Amino acid sequence: MIILLVEDDTLLAAHSIDFxxxxxxxxxxxxxxxxxxxxSEQQRxxxxxxxxxxxxxxxxxxxxQWQHTRSEPILFLSARDTLADKLTAFSFGALDYLTKxxxxEELAVRIKLLANKATPKTNKRFELDSLSVDLSAKIITRAQRVIVLSPQQWQLxxxxxxxYPNPVDKATIINTIWPDQDSNNNMYKSxxxxxxxxxxxxxxxxxxxxLKKQGLVLRRENTDE
Amino acid sequence: MIILLVEDDTLLAAHSIDFxxxxxxxxxxxxxxxxxxxxSEQQRxxxxxxxxxxxxxxxxxxxxQWQHTRSEPILFLSARDTLADKLTAFSFGALDYLTKxxxxEELAVRIKLLANKATPKTNKRFELDSLSVDLSAKIITRAQRVIVLSPQQWQLxxxxxxxYPNPVDKATIINTIWPDQDSNNNMYKSxxxxxxxxxxxxxxxxxxxxLKKQGLVLRRENTDE
DNA sequence: CTATACTGTTACCTTACGGTTACCTCTGTC
DNA sequence: GACAGAGGTAACCGTAAGGTAACAGTATAG
Structure with missing residues (x-):
């Protein structure tokens, strides 16, 4: 089992890594x-x-930023223990939150639980029609042809x-790809x-x-009449 | 989503259920x-x-006792906040632990996370006669034929x-679909x-x-009053 | 320093969504 | 029987949402 720890307190980090x-x-x-x-670039x-x-x-x-490009469960560490802090963290995709x-021992237990929950999602391959996507290797092919996407396109x-197979709301897409930017509809269209x-x-x-006013979907059929 | 709450503090329980x-x-x-x-005998x-x-x-x-007979994720509540208490709880199969x-709000968030982990998203479906509606994927079929609806039609x-299976009052429909607009009866009819x-x-x-004077219903037959 | 790729911007096109209107049917009441 | 009022249908059409292409600014590599 391997995790990524991001922590600026080097002493705490050292102890944690050790334990x-x-x-x-x-x-x-x-x-x-x-x-x-x-x-983290090359590692899962x-x-x-x-x-x-x-x-x-x-x-x-x-x-x-990682919410939609990486699939790892995230646990936040923070000295801030107010409710607002926690709720914010969860809304940013946290699966657990531990206050300093x-x-x-508790950190270790919670990490193990998160890792266990994540394991059933080992299937990292997506197929639809002649399109095939390897999510971990970030390789896309359509009918034997390799497709290279820009970072934004990959994110989307x-x-x-x-x-999949549900549609994604346009607002969600914009918030995901341009988190802080002012939401420009033209950028989305391009x-x-x-x-x-x-x-x-x-x-x-x-x-x-x-789907007009409802979002964007990945599907096979051409839904024309 | 339905959960089981076991808690002897009735006041706390009442507040929790409410929230x-x-x-x-x-x-x-x-x-x-x-x-x-x-x-809990008959319920999942x-x-x-x-x-x-x-x-x-x-x-x-x-x-x-439930560890091997039931599969639900368990969250413990307790006023006891020592490390030993927590570790014990986790060793008894807890997936989360919250101290009183x-x-x-935090309880609600953590419950939702646990529930999501357990149920790998099953889409809500609705079936009536030859009509089949996937509410999450937003796909409608009638007798194998795919139906595409405009945003307003979807809403309705x-x-x-x-x-379902109760009728919806016309005023309710109008207020739902045109929240701010002046309610024009013709728009509704169209x-x-x-x-x-x-x-x-x-x-x-x-x-x-x-149903005259009552509203609109989804039904198989016209079994009017 | 050039070349290339990525992304933001603009300008324009196309479509179908939804509001409008006109007219129709049906039912109940005086 | 006529009229009122509700519900239903069909056609019209302005407009905004969606789609495309081309251009420009910025970075990054080689």
């Missing part, structure tokens, strides 16, 4: 948002433990796959056109359908 | 171990919330399904005609019936 090792939990460690991003974890206060940003926005100071596709054109070359059946 | 109801969580309630056992829950200290036993042993006093159909024509092509039996 978790005894519990059979391997730890990748980062002390800043920047580090966390680069370290069983869980991610995020401190909220970090020197170059905060764990919350990091979690938000905490016992390392991952979001749609995550909700992104959509681009993803569409990449996913279906030539005369392949379109897979991205928008 | 959870507002969050859309239905609660079966028991104040003792005995009660909990008999109430999305999660179980157990107080540890109970008048006729303790939540821990209850959890232990706690905020009802969803509203009717929500109240919408209704359009939805009807979409739902039953050709000679299929009509499913939308208006």
């Amino acid at each position: 978790l090792a005894k519990e059979g939990i391997e730890v990748d460690y980062a002390s800043t948002v920047m580090q966390a991003k680069s370290i 974890y069983d869980a991610i433990v995020l401190d909220i206060n970090l020197p170059d940003g905060d764990g919350l926005s990091l979690a938000q 100071p905490f016992a390392l 596709l991952a979001l749609l796959i995550e909700h 992104l959509l056109t681009r993803l569409r054109s990449n996913l279906s070359h030539e005369h392949e059946t379109p897979l991205l359908h928008t | 959870l109801a507002k969050e859309g969580i239905e609660v079966d309630y028991a104040s003792t171990v005995m009660q909990a056992k008999s109430i 829950y999305d999660a179980i919330v157990l107080d540890i200290n109970l008048p006729d036993g303790d939540g821990l042993s209850l959890a232990q 006093p706690f905020a009802l 159909l969803a509203l009717l399904i929500e109240h 919408l209704l005609t359009r939805l009807r024509s979409n739902l039953s092509h050709e000679h299929e039996t009509p499913l939308l019936h208006t």
Whole structure:
């Protein structure tokens, strides 16, 4: 079992890593948002433990960015123990929240629980029509042809796959891809056109359908009459 | 979503039930171990919330008994906040542990998380005659034929399904679909005609019936008053 | 420093959604 | 029987939401 720990208190981190090792939990460690991003690039974890206060940003926005590109369960650590803090964290995709100071034993137990819950989701492959997506390797093919997507396009596709076969609300998409930006409808339209054109070359059946006023779906059938 | 709450503090229980109801969580309630056992006999829950200290036993042993007979995720409540207490609870199969006093909001969030983990999203379906509606995926079929509805028509159909098998008052419909607008009766009539024509092509039996002066119903036959 | 890719921006096109109107049927009441 | 009032249908059409293409600014690589 391997987790990612992002925590700027190096002493606490050292103790944690030490203790978790005894519990059979391997730890990748980062002390800043920047580090966390680069370290985690090529790795899949069983869980991610995020401190909220970090020197170059905060764990919350990091979690938000990862919410739809990564599938790891997230546990937040924070000295802040007000209800508002906790609710915010959960709304950012946290699956658990531990206030400092905490016992390392409890952290270990909760990590193990999160990791166990996540394991049944080992199936990391998505198939629809002639489209095939490897979510962990980030490789997409359509009818034997390899497709390369830009970061934004990948984010959108991952979001749609995550909700498949249900549609995703346009507002949700915009909030996910442009978390802080002012929501510009044109950016959304452009992104959509681009993803569409990449996913279906030539005369392949379109897979991205928008339900007016309701959102965007990934489906096979052409729902025309 | 329905949960089982076992808690001997009736005041706390009442508040909790009240609050959870507002969050859309239905609660079966028991104040003792005995009660909990008999109430839960025939029911499957999305999660179980157990107080540890109970008048006729303790939540821990209850959890232990259920460990192999029931599959629901368990969250413990307790005023005891020592590490040992927590570790014990987790070793008895707890998936979460909340120390009293706690905020009802946090309880609600954690319950929802537990319930989600347990149930890998099953979409809500509605079936009537040859009509089949997937409310999450927003797919409608009538006798294998896919039906596409406009946003307003969706809203209306969803509203009717929500109240099925009861009729929905015309005023309610108008207020739902045109919340701020001035209620124009013609708009209502148009919408209704359009939805009807979409739902039953050709000679299929009509499913939308208006009961004079009472409202609109989804029904198989016109079994009027 | 050039080349390339990615994304934000603009301008324009197309479609079908939904409001409007006109007219029809049916039922009940005086 | 005529009229009122509710419910139902069909057609018309302005408009906004959705879709596309081309351009520009910025980064990143080589």
